[in-house]
Amino acid sequence: xxxxxxxxxxxxxxxxxxxxxxxxxxxxxxxxxxxxxxxxxxxxxxxxxxxxxxxxxxxxxxxxxxxxxxxxxxxxxxxxxxxxxxxxxxxxxxxxxxxxxxxxxxxxxxxxxxxxxxxxxxxxxxxxxxxxxxxxxxxxxxxxxxxxxxxxxxxxxxxxxxxxxxxxxxxxxxxxxxxxxxxxxxxxxxxxxxxxxxxxxxxxxxxxxxxxxxxxxxxxxxxxxxxxxxxxxxxxxxxxxxxxxxxxxxxxxxxxxxxxxxxxxxxx
Amino acid sequence: xxxxxxxxxxxxxxxxxxxxxxxxxxxxxxxxxxxxxxxxxxxxxxxxxxxxxxxxxxxxxxxxxxxxxxxxxxxxxxxxxxxxxxxxxxxxxxxxxxxxxxxxxxxxxxxxxxxxxxxxxxxxxxxxxxxxxxxxxxxxxxxxxxxxxxxxxxxxxxxxxxxxxxxxxxxxxxxxxxxxxxxxxxxxxxxxxxxxxxxxxxxxxxxxxxxxxxxxxxxxxxxxxxxxxxxxxxxxxxxxxxxxxxxxxxxxxxxxxx
Numbered sequence: 001x002x003x004x005x006x007x008x009x010x011x012x013x014x015x016x017x018x019x020x021x022x023x024x025x026x027x028x029x030x031x032x033x034x035x036x037x038x039x040x041x042x043x044x045x046x047x048x049x050x051x052x053x054x055x056x057x058x059x060x061x062x063x064x065x066x067x068x069x070x071x072x073x074x075x076x077x078x079x080x081x082x083x084x085x086x087x088x089x090x091x092x093x094x095x096x097x098x099x100x101x102x103x104x105x106x107x108x109x110x111x112x113x114x115x116x117x118x119x120x121x122x123x124x125x126x127x128x129x130x131x132x133x134x135x136x137x138x139x140x141x142x143x144x145x146x147x148x149x150x151x152x153x154x155x156x157x158x159x160x161x162x163x164x165x166x167x168x169x170x171x172x173x174x175x176x177x178x179x180x181x182x183x184x185x186x187x188x189x190x191x192x193x194x195x196x197x198x199x200x201x202x203x204x205x206x207x208x209x210x211x212x213x214x215x216x217x218x219x220x221x222x223x224x225x226x227x228x229x230x231x232x233x234x235x236x237x238x239x240x241x242x243x244x245x246x247x248x249x250x251x252x253x254x255x256x257x258x259x260x261x262x263x264x265x266x267x268x
Numbered sequence: 269x270x271x272x273x274x275x276x277x278x279x280x281x282x283x284x285x286x287x288x289x290x291x292x293x294x295x296x297x298x299x300x301x302x303x304x305x306x307x308x309x310x311x312x313x314x315x316x317x318x319x320x321x322x323x324x325x326x327x328x329x330x331x332x333x334x335x336x337x338x339x340x341x342x343x344x345x346x347x348x349x350x351x352x353x354x355x356x357x358x359x360x361x362x363x364x365x366x367x368x369x370x371x372x373x374x375x376x377x378x379x380x381x382x383x384x385x386x387x388x389x390x391x392x393x394x395x396x397x398x399x400x401x402x403x404x405x406x407x408x409x410x411x412x413x414x415x416x417x418x419x420x421x422x423x424x425x426x427x428x429x430x431x432x433x434x435x436x437x438x439x440x441x442x443x444x445x446x447x448x449x450x451x452x453x454x455x456x457x458x459x460x461x462x463x464x465x466x467x468x469x470x471x472x473x474x475x476x477x478x479x480x481x482x483x484x485x486x487x488x489x490x491x492x493x494x495x496x497x498x499x500x501x502x503x504x505x506x507x508x509x510x511x512x513x514x515x516x517x518x519x520x521x522x523x524x525x526x
Contacts, residue, residue, distance in 0.1 A: 022339045022342055022343055023339075023343040023347060023349050025336075025339060026336055026339040026340040026343055027343075027351075027355065029332075029336050030336075030340070030355065030358055030359065030405075033398070033401055033402055033405060034358055034361055034362065034402060034405065035358060036377060036383075036384075037370070037373035037374050037376070037377045037398075037402070038361075038373050040373060040376045040377035040382060040383055041369070041372060041373035041376055041377075044376045077279070077282050080275050080278055080279045080282075081279045081282065081283065083275055083279070084275055084276050084279040084280070087272075088272060088275070088276050090276060094517075096280065096283065098513050098514075098516075098517050099283060099287060099288065100283070101513055101516060102287055102291070102509065102513060103287070104456075104459070105459045105463075105509035105510075105512040105513050105516070106291070106463065106505070106506060106509040107462070107463030107464070107465060107483050107486075107505050107509070108463070108465050108466070109463075109465040109483045109486050109487055109502075110294075110463070110483075110486065110502045110505050110506055110509075113294065113486060113490060113498060113499070113502050114290035114291050114293065114294045114502070114506075115290050116490075117290065117293055117294050117297060117499070118289055118290040118293045118294075119290070124293070138286075141286055142286055142287065142290075145283075145286065145287065174271055199364050202366070203364070203365060203366025203367070203368075203369070204366070205366060205367055205368045205465070205466035205469075206367070206465035206466050206483070209487070210487065210490060222366075223366045223367075223368040223369075223466065224368075226366070226368045226369065226372060227368050227466075227469075227470065230368075230371075230372055230375065230470060235372065235375065235376055235379075238372055239372060239376060242366075242368075242369040242372055242373075245366050245369060246365065246369060249364040249365060249366070250364070252364070253360070253364050
């Protein structure tokens, strides 16, 4: 019914000049702010041999491995946190729920600084990971924490407990119930959260830059490599490496779209 | 039952080790020797100037992105136009791009030898404004689009049938329905605008007292071995983040129970 009303409303809306103006203005804004700079970037990308350099390959490899590890850890930790927030009851739960969003609100450079303060050379806990690959993973875990939690939480909230009760009454163990009943329902949400976390991790800069030490071949991630190329006056090489990062982010975004379509395949 | 406690304990321990402890520790270190060293650090001339730059960036980026966000959301949901799919995808782009790549793109476009080069945009505040607008662009659109989809067009049609103009319909019917979503989007936009580091860092040129925003100032202080200055300005940004969180949690239920 609503769809029919929509279709009927369209010709009327089109007659007015206002929507055309709105579309025109927002398209112009989007083109000037987003598309024009990216077009310039693509146009300027040369020095592709720089991408094949050992340093660039090392940076890209580290970025992909670290992001992949971080995505996997998030799949487990994020699901557990979402579970705790939805199915558990304890004092201070709403505070914990708000705390999960902190990495979205906190500037990344502040995130990096706080990790460096507690887990750096002057660590009061005697845990010093600064300038190691662990530091890269730690920083990426901090900034990507909310993604899986926030995609899984609403699905868990809507999931009926009746199916679980039925499974339990049929003699399924808790582990079997989780694996056979709950997991298939929340898997698309986990995957899409994991993909978002991965995409974010691939491009991360601010959180990593202080704590990783940016040692080429050891702790230098792709964004930091691009930053280094800019600083040393090689915008062409920086642009070429950027296009590679862009390609990865795009691929992940497309994959998320694919996961969403797969997840809603029964709804249509 | 032990399973439930194990999951709870593991989740809370993870959050404590990764989030609460580091942030809490920096707060403690900042106020370790009382309030006054921290106050002196954040009221130093360069710190105040950095705060001013940050506020300028937000005060330009947030209103522009809010107006764009509402217009773009209306365009996406209410109208069919050629290239709507591409439009939708481009709006999401800034969420997926590395901030350094954003900064580099602006540097190439407005820098020496660029298509629009030579107008004093890069290594100056205008470039930082453009970078901030770029990275904080999608939030209002993303919050308003689902609400517009949900409310449908019946009330707007009724208003039009009763002789309301497009402008009247928007202010009397559409706007009251989307204002909380817009407000929530504005909060997210503001948080991102105040906290942006990578994109701004590439185009700023890092001139202390001139083109340094508060996030750049934090890095500058840390690298100059001024821990008190770095921690104190980080705490200012963290307090803004906490205020954002409070606003987010107070605005969200209104949207859900509407």
